[in-house]
Amino acid sequence: MIAVRDHLVHLGDVLPVVVTFTDHPRHLAAYRTHLQLEFPVLADVDRRLYHLLGAGRGSIRQVWSPGTLAMYARLLRRGRRLRPPTEDTRQLGADAVIDRDGRLTRVWLPASPDARPAVSEIIEVVRGLTPG
Amino acid sequence: MTPHHVIGEGDLFPDVALVDHHGNPWRFNDHRGRPLVVVLHRHLA
Numbered sequence: 001m002i003a004v005r006d007h008l009v010h011l012g013d014v015l016p017v018v019v020t021f022t023d024h025p026r027h028l029a030a031y032r033t034h035l036q037l038e039f040p041v042l043a044d045v046d047r048r049l050y051h052l053l054g055a056g057r058g059s060i061r062q063v064w065s066p067g068t069l070a071m072y073a074r075l076l077r078r079g080r081r082l083r084p085p086t087e088d089t090r091q092l093g094a095d096a097v098i099d100r101d102g103r104l105t106r107v108w109l110p111a112s113p114d115a116r117p118a119v120s121e122i123i124e125v126v127r128g129l130t131p132g
Numbered sequence: 133m134t135p136h137h138v139i140g141e142g143d144l145f146p147d148v149a150l151v152d153h154h155g156n157p158w159r160f161n162d163h164r165g166r167p168l169v170v171v172l173h174r175h176l177a
Contacts, residue, residue, distance in 0.1 A: 004169060004171060011169065012167075013166055013167070014166070014167045014168065014169050015163060015166050015167070015168050015169075016168070016169040016170075016171065017158075017168060017169070017170055017171070018171045018173055019150065019170060019171065019172045019173065020172075020173045025151055025152075025153060025154070025155040028151075028152070028153035029153040029154070031153075032153045040152050040153060040158060041152070041153045042150040042151065042152055042153070042158050043150060043151040043152075044148070044150050044172075045151070048148055049148050049150070049170075049172065050172060051137075051138070052137065052138060052139050052146060052148065053138070053139065053172065054138040055172055093171075093172045093173055094170075094172040095169070095170065095171055095172070096168075096169070096170040096172075097167065097168070097169055097170075098145050098160070098167065098168040098170065099167055100164065100165050100166060100167055101144075101164065102144055102145050102160065102161065102164050103142060103143065103144055103145065104139055104140070104141055104142065104143050104144075104145050105141065105142075106141055107140075107141060122169055126167060126169065129167050132165065132166070
């Protein structure tokens with residue numbers, strides 16, 4: 001979501017939302033402040049959204065793949081202070097674009113946590129949506 | 133809809149109710165008219 005935050009200008013009137021499944025709203029607020037996000041951070045406590053989009057849980061090998069470890073190493077080198085996770089670390093996550101009419105236009109389901117779509121790919125899908 | 137029903141591309145997105153960072157309800161249908169990019173994050177690390 002850092003990439004989305006840094007490319008907001010290319011996303012037009014799109015509203016990005018970050019969804020996680022913590023049941024502590026104050027964690028959401030702290031996380032939003034920590035990452036300087038200007039868009040909503042939402043809780044999906046019962047993981048209904050995760051199930052609807054088909055987002056799965058990975059094996060230990062998938063979740064802690066060399067790519068994932070390299071991703072965290074990059075974040076640390078950039079000065080990110082990582083916090084101990086308090087939720088399900090085996091969740092793989094997902095990314096989705098929903099159009100103005102509320103229709104799911106595109107969903108990306110990663111095979112490992114580091115395999116998220118490039119922000120350029122998301123921007124391309126957004127630019128293909130009907131203008132408002 | 134069963135709890136594990138999966139929607140696909142082209143399907144209408146259900147009006148799932150979530151909670152925002154202020155602790156307020158947040159619903160998908162309240163944001164019709166504006167495209168959404170949804171990032172499902174795995175944990176708050």
